[in-house]
Amino acid sequence: MDSFLAALLHIIQPSNLAAVLGGALLGMLSGATPGVSGTMMVVLLIPLTYTLEPDTAFLLLISVYCSAVFSGSISAILFRTPGAPEAVATTLDGYELTKQGKPHEALGISVYSSALGGLLGGAALILVAPQLAKIALAFGPPEYFGMAIMGLSVVTTLGAKNMVKAFLAALLGLFLATVGIDPMAGIPRFTFGLPSLMSGIDFIPVLIGLFAISEILRQVMEDTSVKVKLGKIRTSLPSFAMQKRLMPTILGGSALGTVIGILPGIGATTAAMVSYSEAVRWSKTPEKFGTGHPEGVAAPESSNNAAANGAMVPLLALGIPGSATTAVMLGAFILHGLKPGPLLFTEQAEFINTIFLGTMIANAIILLVAPFFIRGFANIIRIPYPILGPVILVLCIVGSYAIRNNMMDVWLTLGFGVLGYILEKYHFPLSPIILGIVLGGLAEQEFRRSLIMSEGDYAIFLNSPIAAVLLGVSLLSFIAPIAVNIYKKRKANVAAPGA
Amino acid sequence: MTTKSRASLICVLLLVAVLVVGGCGGGSATDGKAKYPERPIEGIVGWGAGGGTDVFARAIAKPAGEILGQPVAVKNMPGSSGAIAGDYVTQQPADGYTLWFMGSNYAVNVALGRTPHKLDQYIPVARIQHDTAMLQVTKTSKFKTIDDIIAYAKANPGKLKVGGTGAASFDEVVVALWEDAAGIKVNYVPYENGGQMQAALLGGHLDVMFEELGPVAGRVADGSLIPVLAFSEKKLEKFPNLPVAPDKGWNITLGNWRGVMVKKGTDPAVVKKLEETFTKAKDTPTYKKVEKDTYLDLRAGYLNGKDYGAAIQKDIDIYKKALTKLGYIK
Numbered sequence: 001m002d003s004f005l006a007a008l009l010h011i012i013q014p015s016n017l018a019a020v021l022g023g024a025l026l027g028m029l030s031g032a033t034p035g036v037s038g039t040m041m042v043v044l045l046i047p048l049t050y051t052l053e054p055d056t057a058f059l060l061l062i063s064v065y066c067s068a069v070f071s072g073s074i075s076a077i078l079f080r081t082p083g084a085p086e087a088v089a090t091t092l093d094g095y096e097l098t099k100q101g102k103p104h105e106a107l108g109i110s111v112y113s114s115a116l117g118g119l120l121g122g123a124a125l126i127l128v129a130p131q132l133a134k135i136a137l138a139f140g141p142p143e144y145f146g147m148a149i150m151g152l153s154v155v156t157t158l159g160a161k162n163m164v165k166a167f168l169a170a171l172l173g174l175f176l177a178t179v180g181i182d183p184m185a186g187i188p189r190f191t192f193g194l195p196s197l198m199s200g201i202d203f204i205p206v207l208i209g210l211f212a213i214s215e216i217l218r219q220v221m222e223d224t225s226v227k228v229k230l231g232k233i234r235t236s237l238p239s240f241a242m243q244k245r246l247m248p249t250i251l252g253g254s255a256l257g258t259v260i261g262i263l264p265g266i267g268a269t270t271a272a273m274v275s276y277s278e279a280v281r282w283s284k285t286p287e288k289f290g291t292g293h294p295e296g297v298a299a300p301e302s303s304n305n306a307a308a309n310g311a312m313v314p315l316l317a318l319g320i321p322g323s324a325t326t327a328v329m330l331g332a333f334i335l336h337g338l339k340p341g342p343l344l345f346t347e348q349a350e351f352i353n354t355i356f357l358g359t360m361i362a363n364a365i366i367l368l369v370a371p372f373f374i375r376g377f378a379n380i381i382r383i384p385y386p387i388l389g390p391v392i393l394v395l396c397i398v399g400s401y402a403i404r405n406n407m408m409d410v411w412l413t414l415g416f417g418v419l420g421y422i423l424e425k426y427h428f429p430l431s432p433i434i435l436g437i438v439l440g441g442l443a444e445q446e447f448r449r450s451l452i453m454s455e456g457d458y459a460i461f462l463n464s465p466i467a468a469v470l471l472g473v474s475l476l477s478f479i480a481p482i483a484v485n486i487y488k489k490r491k492a493n494v495a496a497p498g499a
Numbered sequence: 500m501t502t503k504s505r506a507s508l509i510c511v512l513l514l515v516a517v518l519v520v521g522g523c524g525g526g527s528a529t530d531g532k533a534k535y536p537e538r539p540i541e542g543i544v545g546w547g548a549g550g551g552t553d554v555f556a557r558a559i560a561k562p563a564g565e566i567l568g569q570p571v572a573v574k575n576m577p578g579s580s581g582a583i584a585g586d587y588v589t590q591q592p593a594d595g596y597t598l599w600f601m602g603s604n605y606a607v608n609v610a611l612g613r614t615p616h617k618l619d620q621y622i623p624v625a626r627i628q629h630d631t632a633m634l635q636v637t638k639t640s641k642f643k644t645i646d647d648i649i650a651y652a653k654a655n656p657g658k659l660k661v662g663g664t665g666a667a668s669f670d671e672v673v674v675a676l677w678e679d680a681a682g683i684k685v686n687y688v689p690y691e692n693g694g695q696m697q698a699a700l701l702g703g704h705l706d707v708m709f710e711e712l713g714p715v716a717g718r719v720a721d722g723s724l725i726p727v728l729a730f731s732e733k734k735l736e737k738f739p740n741l742p743v744a745p746d747k748g749w750n751i752t753l754g755n756w757r758g759v760m761v762k763k764g765t766d767p768a769v770v771k772k773l774e775e776t777f778t779k780a781k782d783t784p785t786y787k788k789v790e791k792d793t794y795l796d797l798r799a800g801y802l803n804g805k806d807y808g809a810a811i812q813k814d815i816d817i818y819k820k821a822l823t824k825l826g827y828i829k
């Protein structure tokens with residue numbers, strides 16, 4: 001507790017507070033701009049932190065990280081252009097709300113859920129970080145496989161309207177995840193001899209293409225009489241009734257996000273997607289998801305911020321990075337002469353608590369600052385589309401190029417833009433594609449790694465209780481909607497014979 | 500909106516797309532032989548930010564830029580184990596303004612035919628570091644020494660789970676060479692990144708892990724991870740009790756190395772200047788500190804351009820043989 005108070009005193013020093021505030025603003029800017037990710041911003045800042053004290057340096061980096069994870073949702077909601085990969089699930093319902101003329105509602109929910117998710121995740125860190133880190137180690141290949149399958153199994157719920165199209169979309173996503181050098185055997189797959197495809201199809205060009213570019217095409221081709229009647233954009237926080245309604249979703253999303261974030265090697269993007277899936281699975285009205293359902297924004301947003309915090313646990317307690325940004329931070333720790341690991345918790349408890357408190361304060365700042373930030377940003381939506389459309393297109397192209405400085409990613413973005421436009425025209429749902437591409441690689445690799453370890457014995461998936469339960473639940477929730485569908489059809493046939 | 504204005508909107512969109520796409524792909528223009536360097540230099544890294552090669556590039560780029568009087572800006576072009584970056588370097592003018600910060604994976608890529616660019620399409624400038632690969636176990640492992648591991652592997656062929664990064668990779672090659680030398684058969688489990696593998700070892704899902712010291716320094720310092728063998732020619736000063744491969748009669752001392760190359764055809768005077776620059780840069784306190792913090796000072800890494808080229812060729816031949824034996828090269 002002493003170290004906790006000391007940490008508090010530490011943070012309220014002007015230089016540290018300035019670092020948290022500045023970091024939060026920088027993170028928001030980088031997250032909201034497609035193509036500039038929080039990871040990139042952290043990399044750019046690391047050399048500048050050499051001269052700072054370690055705690056100031058890491059408060060700065062962590063605030064950037066936390067707020068970038070949040071602000072990716074701003075452009076996702078307003079323009080259907082996820083500013084950061086973590087915001088992909090937020091586009092599904094967030095943009096629908098914008099189309100209904102309620103962007104402020106979506107943004108308000110996003111701010112509220114993100115901040116709450118971050119605060120809850122931060123509290124979990126302070127209370128049980130080292131213990132949680134040890135539990136996470138129990139996850140081996142079969143357990144990871146179970147988790148990925150559980151996320152994928154929700155496709156039958158997402159696709160309740162048209163199962164065949166949902167399956168085709170999910171299979172397309174799974175297929176895209178197989179492109180590139182096979183990570184388990186080192187052999188190129190579906191690369192057509194193109195060197196730029198060898199490292200696989202990056203997830204971001206697909207994302208920007210399917211969602212952002214296809215939306216630009218749609219607006220130009222069809223929706224030319226633009227549209228949304230907007231009042232004054234104010235990010236009001238959700239009303240009390242709405243807060244109460246969203247609470248179970250946010251609590252669930254934060255818990256899931258914290259746990260998934262702590263699993264080494266799995267980041268906030270997967271957390272957001274799985275959390276969205278679970279919200280759909282447990283909802284009484286799953287059919288409302290994807291049509292501008294507030295829960296569809298709250299679930300991924302609370303989850304990705306909680307996961308961003310959770311990813312700090314394996315980093316600090318075990319020295320194992322849980323996501324791209326934390327991998328960069330591990331480098332920064334070493335360069336600052338700090339060695340993450342259990343010793344850090346005992347020897348530098350004050351430093352650790354400063355960081356954990358810092359994540360909470362950064363999330364609180366989101367709650368305070370985001371409304372002003374959004375008000376500025378959101379007015380962009382008033383710009384007439386003939387001007388706004390090309391600007392978004394420029395940002396999308398530059399953004400997809402900037403991920404890896406690779407032209408192939410630009411062509412992929414444009415290609416997937418056209419594909420996304422066609423698919424939506426024929427009412428294919430896009431969310432199963434994303435589900436497939438986010439979870440496909442994880443599922444495949446862990447499946448094959450399990451079998452390598454067991455020397456080909458499939459019993460490995462049943463010998464682990466965690467994996468067996470996860471797979472059992474997946475199977476049930478996979479089959480249930482199909483069975484219900486068949487049952488309903490039978491009943492209809494019986495009721496109207498000869499029809 | 501009328502058809503006409505819609506048509507013009509589409510035209511504008513197309514125009515914007517064409518312009519931006521063109522802008523992204525553009526290379527840099529060059530002029531005649533002025534005094535080198537007269538403008539900033541680009542340093543290409545074929546891996547993402549935060550990885551080993553990236554940390555190396557950023558650490559050496561700063562002092563190198565100071566010595567040259569022009570900044571060396573690091574640009575990440577991850578993909579295909581560095582092959583995309585290597586390809587990019589060959590497409591730039593051979594003027595010394597594009598440096599390639601690369602490592603052992605280039606040799607693996609050449610051996611596998613993953614890159615069309617043979618060693619003679621580049622000029623090696625200098626090798627800067629030579630990392631030391633190790634076999635590591637956890638504190639709670641049933642194995643305490645390398646002899647325990649060998650005894651178990653001999654009694655249980657194919658049962659010892661050894662984690663490494665990547666398939667058909669440097670890690671797999673060295674593990675395979677070790678299997679050959681020790682007369683054992685292990686179960687090699689590839690991981691996509693070091694973090695996942697470390698978690699798997701700590702969680703008891705693996706028996707042994709093939710990893711350098713830098714990424715796990717904290718865990719080795721607190722004793723929860725224990726190196727049992729180092730693939731190094733000589734005993735390591737910092738670990739006097741740690742057996743090295745030659746102690747056991749295995750002549751495997753391969754390690755991940757990192758250095759700098761430029762495109763073939765670069766003016767020899769420029770190459771010489773760069774070689775001198777990096778030779779100096781590796782001894783600056785800035786770089787030395789990073790090297791020490793990431794445990795890259797366990798053995799000497801520096802080679803001049805000529806020796807570096809020979810060392811790369813030697814490794815390519817070793818990898819080719821090993822990967823053929825593993826069935827990756829037909």
